[in-house]
Amino acid sequence: MLRGQLQCLSPRFLLFCSFPSSAASFSILILILLLLRRRRRRRLSELKNIAFSPFACFSRRFFVSGMEKERFFGGGWKSAHAGLLPEVSAFAGDEHLPHSFVGFGWEQPVHGQEAHAQQLESALSSLVSSPSSNAPDGNDSVVIRELIGRLGSICNSGNVSPSSRCHSAHASYYSTPLSSPPKLNLAGADHQRQRMLVNQVAAAPFLADQGFAERAARFSCFGAAEAGQLSRVSSRQSLAKEVAASYAMMAGSSSSPEASSASEKLTAVVAEHNARKRKAAPKGKGKAAAPSSSSAMDPPEEENSDSKRCKAAEAGGADKDAPVKPKTEQNSSDDGNAKPPEPPKDYIHVRARRGQATDSHSLAERVRREKISERMKLLQDLVPGCNKVTGKAVMLDEIINYVQSLQRQVEFLSMKLATLDPQLEFDTETLLSKEMHQVHVPLPQQVLFPLDMATSAFSLAQLPLKLAENPPDSMFSSLQLPPIDHLANLWEDDLRYVVQTGFPQSQEAPFSSGALRAE
C-alpha cells in the first residue's frame, strides 16, 4: 500500500515541483543558502553538524515512521499547494537525499556547496518527518508548526521548545510555522537569528498573507535589534534591506504596493532601531535606501553599500531633517513640532525623521503629522485658490487671509443690512421664500422633514420653546435669546410679542410653503 502510494505520489510530486510557486520557493531557498554561504561560511559547517545531530537522532524515528511520513506527505500534498517543505521532507528520506533532489530536477546549481544545502534540507526533511510521525494525515498546520519549531531549534542550538509556539489564525501553511521561528529568534544567537531572519523573511513571499510577512519581518527585526552592537546593526540593516529587497522581488507585481509598504515598514522599523542605537541619520538612510534597494531589486554588497548609502542619505536626510528640530520629546507643543518642518519641505511628503527617543514617539509623531497634513488638505479644499500652493506656511497665510476677509465681509454686510433695514419690514415673506429657495439646494431630506413638521404643526411662538428643549447644552437654550442687548431676557416672550404684532401668518406661510417647495 505504501509503495503504491509512493508510486502514485511521485509523479504528482514532480508535477508539483514544476509549479511556479514551488519553483519560486526553491529559488528562494537557493537565495537563502547563497546568502548564508556568502555571509557565514563557517557557520554552515556548524549548521551542518547541528543539523546532522538531530538528523541522526531522528533517523531512527524516520525509519520507524516511514509509513506515517508517506501518509503525511499524501495528506499534505492533497491539501497544500504551497507546501515546499512538506514535499521536501517527504521526499528527502535519509538515504535518498541526493537522489531525490537531483531526481526532481531542481534549479539548484550543482556546486560543491550543494551538499550542504542538501544536507540542510535533509535535516529539514527529517524534522518534518518527525512531527509527521506524531501527527499524521491531516493536522497539516500542526505538523508544519512542529517542523518549523524544530527548524528554529536547530538554528538556535535547539534550546527553545517549538511546540510551545503555536500561532493561530493564518490562512497559509507557512504563516503558522514562520511565526514561531521569529519568536524563537528572540532567544537565539545573533548570527543565527539573522540567518533565520533571512530564511523566514525571504520565505515570506511564500505567503499569501502579506501582512503576516510584514509582521514576521518586524519580529525578526525586533529580534535582531536585540543584538545591540553597531557592527551587527549595520549588518542587520543590510540584512533587512536585502530581506526587503528579496521580499519586494518575490512578492510579485500584484502585491508590490503591499510589498513596498511592508518593506518600507520593515526598513522603518529597522531604521528606528538603528537610530536608537546610533542616534544619527542612518534611519533616514535606511528609509531612503530601502526603497531604492527594493526598487533596485538585488541584494547589494552589505557593508560597502551600507556605508555609501549611509553617507548619501545622511546628506539628504540632513537637509531634509534640518528644520525638524532634534526634539525627541513627543510632549513638546504640537505647534513647535509642526511648524519647523513647514517652510522647507512639502508637508504631504514628510517621511524622514530625526533620531527619536523611542519608536513609539516617532510613530506617534508621524501619525500626528499625517493628521495635520490631512487637516491642511481639508483646509486647502475649503479656501479658494489654495490648490497651487504647497507648504504649510503659505497655506496658513492664505487661510488667515481668507478668514479675515470673510469676517470683514460679515461686518460689511451687517452694516448694509442695518442701513437697508427700515425698508425691509414688509418683505420678510418674499425674503424668506427666496432664502428657502436659494438655500435649500444642498439639503438632505431629513432636514426638510422636521422643518416642515415644525412649520406646519406649530406657530412661530412655540418653535423657540422646542429649540430650547432639545439642545442639552444650556448655552444653546439661551442661545435662542435674541442677540440684541435689550431683548436678552427671554426669547420666547419677545417672540410672542413679535408674533402678536402681526408676524405669525406672514412668517408661517413662507416657512411651510418654502419647506414644501423645497421638498
Added chain:
Amino acid sequence: MYRRSFKDTKSSLGSPNPNFSKPMVALRFLRALSLVRCSGPGARSPSYRARGIRRAAYACMAASAGPRRAWSRALLRKIRRRPGRGLRRPRAVIRRRRPVGGGDPLEVALRRLVPGGGCMEYCRLLEEAADYVKCLAMQVRLMQTIVDSASHVNSID
C-alpha cells in the same frame, strides 16, 4: 424636531457637525433680523443695529454649527458675555488645557482669528478652522443673498 434634524444631518453626512443645515441658519438669522428690525427701526442708530446684526449673524452661525464644535461654543460664550452681566457665573470651565508656546506667528494669528483657538492643539485648531471657515463662508453667502434680494426688491419698488 431640531434635535432629530441635527442627528439626521450628522448621521447622513458622517461628520460630527456637517453644518449643511443651511435653512436652520437662514431661519435663525432671519428671525433675528426681524427682531432687530422691529426692535429699533428708528430708535437706534444704524451702527448699533449693524453691530446687533453682526452679533446675530455670528450667533446664528454658532447655533447652527452645533454644540459639538469648540469654536461655536467659544463664540456663543463670547456673545453671551456681551450683555452687560455684572456677575460672571463661576463656571467650572477648564480653559487653557495646553497653553501655546506661540512659536509661529502664523499659528498665533490663526488662533486669534478662530474663536476658542487659544486652548486647542494644533491639530484641533486646524480642524476647527476648517469648520469655522465653512460656516463663515455659508453665513456670508446667506447675508449676501439677503442683501441682494432686499436691494432687488427695493430697486423694483
